Amino acid sequence: ESETESSEDKQNQELQQSGSDDRQLLHAESLLAQQSLQSMENLLAANPKILQQLREELQQLLRRRLQGLGVDPSWGGLPISTFSTKMATLSHQRQITAKNHKI
Numbered sequence: 001e002s003e004t005e006s007s008e009d010k011q012n013q014e015l016q017q018s019g020s021d022d023r024q025l026l027h028a029e030s031l032l033a034q035q036s037l038q039s040m041e042n043l044l045a046a047n048p049k050i051l052q053q054l055r056e057e058l059q060q061l062l063r064r065r066l067q068g069l070g071v072d073p074s075w076g077g078l079p080i081s082t083f084s085t086k087m088a089t090l091s092h093q094r095q096i097t098a099k100n101h102k103i
Contacts, residue, residue: 063073
């Protein structure tokens with residue numbers, strides 16, 4: 001019985017250590033993300049043209065995506081039925097992408 005207890009104690013200690021390691025890893029990743037975000041903010045503050053270029057690229061990407069869905073980007077709005085249909089299409093595509101890129 002004492003062998004079983006010591007085996008269980010050892011497993012509990014390993015689980016606690018594993019949890020501690022996971023917390024340390026998450027903390028390190030969080031710090032890296034904060035540093036990365038700060039670096040990006042500094043870069044954008046020093047080079048505002050980068051943000052403008054990024055905005056233009058995203059707008060072009062959105063226009064192409066809308067056209068690919070059959071929506072003219074120059075429209076001022078969408079009829080509700082068109083909106084519903086296109087949202088259903090996007091939802092379906094998102095689900096397919098999520099299945100293909102599971103982590």
